[in-house]
Every structure is written in structure tokens, then in C-alpha cells.
Amino acid sequence: MSTHAAAIMPAPRARLTVTTLPTPTPAPDEVLVRVRAVAVNPVDWVIQGTSRVTYRWLRTPAVLGSDVAGEVLATGANVTRFRVGQRVFGLATGTDRGRDPLREGAFQDATVLSEQLTTPTPTSLSDEEAAVLPLAVSTAACALFQPAHLGLRTPSAETAGGGAGVVVVWGGSTSVGMSAVQLARAAGYDVVSTASPRNADLVRSLGADAVADHGSRTAVDDLVAAIGSRPVVGAVALGAGSADACIDILARTGGTRLALASTPYSLAGLVGRRRLFPTMIPVFSRIGLATVRSMLRARRRGIRAAFVWGSSLRDDDLGPRLWGEVLPQLLADGRLRALPEPMVVGTGLASLQDALDQQRAGVSARKIVVRL
Known part of the structure; x- marks a missing residue:
């Protein structure tokens, strides 16, 4: 052997x-x-x-x-x-x-x-x-295209450009965010997003027509203004605080679908500790309470919110469609960059x-x- x-x-x-x-x-x-x-x-x-x-x-x-x-x-x-x-x-x-x-x-x-x-x-x-x-584009695809999340149409040769509605990607300079912006644009949707000022131009270059500073107090207002009267087909929440911000945007623009791809708080400080117990108890309690609160806020506003599992496309038809058809096409015609x-x-x-x-x-x- x-x-x-x-x-x-x-x-x-x-x-x-x-x-x-x-x-x-x-x-x-x-x-x-x-x-x-x-x-x-x-x-x-x-x-x-x-x-x-x-x-x-x-x-x-x-x-x-x-x-x-x-x-x-x-x-x-x-x-x-x-x-x-x-x-x-x-x-x-x-x-x-x-x-x-x-x-x-x-x-x-x-x-x-x-x-x-x-x-x-x-x-x-x-x-x-x-x-x-691999993981970034798979997670973004699950968020955008699986029926349990935004349920959008997948990219094809006929879907280049925008105009089919607006996708909100909070966290456009993350690895999943960069893939989500590009996939949404390739599928024919307009995109508004967030990033730090130093990464804003990069996110715009991927197809976002408006990019707000995620650290600004006016970020939600800025994206709502950029959306205007266009229909919002859903939001993808990436990073701490993204869920509540996306709920506010969807509530104000009539959107009803939210894909959650991050925990409300980072675990970086916890995993670096020598002992997991009992430090984990308050950390996971905060995460659990914040998640329940966000889910209840979404439900009260008529928004369907669900967490994304990036490898779940292994078990549905999105996996072979994404990896067998969509990715080769988008990489060949330049609509997807490896970022x-x-x-x-x-x-x-x-x-x-x-x-x-x-x-x-x-x-x-x-x-x-x-x-x-």
C-alpha cells in the first residue's frame, strides 16, 4: 500500500x-x-x-x-x-x-x-x-441559489449584467463576499455591498454598484438610499453585526430573504485559550442569545432567515451544476475572478x-x- x-x-x-x-x-x-x-x-x-x-x-x-x-x-x-x-x-x-x-x-x-x-x-x-x-464560492452559491436561502437563478451565458433585482452583500471584501458579489452579478442581479474604505474600490471592481463603509453609522442608510426603488431579492450577511444590519435594510426595502453565513461574535479569542471550559460558556451564551434575538427580529418583519452551510451543495443538484457548469463558464469568460x-x-x-x-x-x- x-x-x-x-x-x-x-x-x-x-x-x-x-x-x-x-x-x-x-x-x-x-x-x-x-x-x-x-x-x-x-x-x-x-x-x-x-x-x-x-x-x-x-x-x-x-x-x-x-x-x-x-x-x-x-x-x-x-x-x-x-x-x-x-x-x-x-x-x-x-x-x-x-x-x-x-x-x-x-x-x-x-x-x-x-x-x-x-x-x-x-x-x-x-x-x-x-x-x-472552493469553500468561498461554494458558500456564496449556497447562500444565493439554494431554495432554502435566497433561491435565485444560477448564472448562465444569458444572465450577464444586472436588472433582475438587488442583492445585498454585507461584507463584500471577505472571501465569501467577493464570490457572492461576482456570482450575483453573473446571474443578472444588481449588487450593493459593504467594505472598509481601503477595500471599497476592489468590491466595486467585482460588480457592486454601491459600497458603503461597514464601520459607518450611516451604512444602512447609505445602502437603502443606493437601492432606491429597485426590488431587493435578498441579503447575504457576513461578519459580526451583519445580521441585524441586513434585517434593517430588508425591512426598509421590502426584501424577505436573508442568508446568514457568520456567527454574531468571533471565536478567535476563545480558541486561543489553553482551556475551553468554562470560558466557552459566556461566549456561546452571547452567540446563542444574539442569534435568537436576530431570528425573532427577522420573523417579526416577515423576513425568512437561515444559516448557510457551505458544503451542503454536496447533497443537492447545486453542487454538480456549480462545479460542472457554472464555474468553468464564468472562469472562461472572465465573470469570475479568483479572489x-x-x-x-x-x-x-x-x-x-x-x-x-x-x-x-x-x-x-x-x-x-x-x-x-
């Missing part, structure tokens, strides 16, 4: 360590990928720091990570879209409930990906650039723990990437 190197979390809350694992054989609907670049997301350090509470189903040792770019080593018996040696990128879902975190995690030299959540890497993109997309720009912080599996620590410390309009 062949083996490969992997960065594993050996126990709940433990720091990553490099070891050797058996290289898996792809199932009929999977591809085995030699990983060349991975990106780091906040969920990675959340899982590492709080897995006993937030990811109670995750058994250890586990391989974390969602964002993969590399080339195909082997294909399952039913795979028709890929060949050995082809460059691809895709979404690893090993930390999801019911999955195998050692076979399907990103932070290793070889991993298996579902054919339905994998797409060819264009020659115009490096592996480092491609690696910024945020990658910030390569190291090479090799041993660099991944430092990369997680850097991501938790904070990064703006960039995505931390490690080459493998």
Missing part, C-alpha cells in the same frame, strides 16, 4: 503534526488528487479550537482543510470528467458529519474529492490562485499550523495559502 504525508490534528484542540497515512483509492465517484496548494479558512481554526463543542462528530486523528488545488492521480470507475495528470481544484469535505476526515481532508499531499465538487483549473490560474475559491488574492505564507505541511495561527490573528482582503 502506498503512503503519503499529512498534517493531522491528533486529538481535539491539538496542534497539527506531520505524519504518514495510507494513500486512499478513490471510490467510483471520486478523484484522487496530488495536492499542490491549500488555502486556510476561519472554520479550520474554529474546528481545531472548539471541535469538542462545535464539531462533536469529528473523530481524531483528523485532517482539516477545505480548499484544494493540484492534479489528478487516479479516478474512480464512474468518473468521466477528469483524466490522470489533469490540473483541478475542488472542495474537500472531510470534516463534515458522516465523512472520513483522513481520506477527505485538504491538509495532506494526497486527498480524494467528489467529482461533483471538482472542476478543471484554467491555464490562466496558478494552483495558489485556484485554491482560494481574494492568495498570500502564500509557507511551503510544506509543517507550515500549516503557522498559517492557521496567522489566519486567526486576522487578514484583510487576502487569503492565506500554503504550497505543498
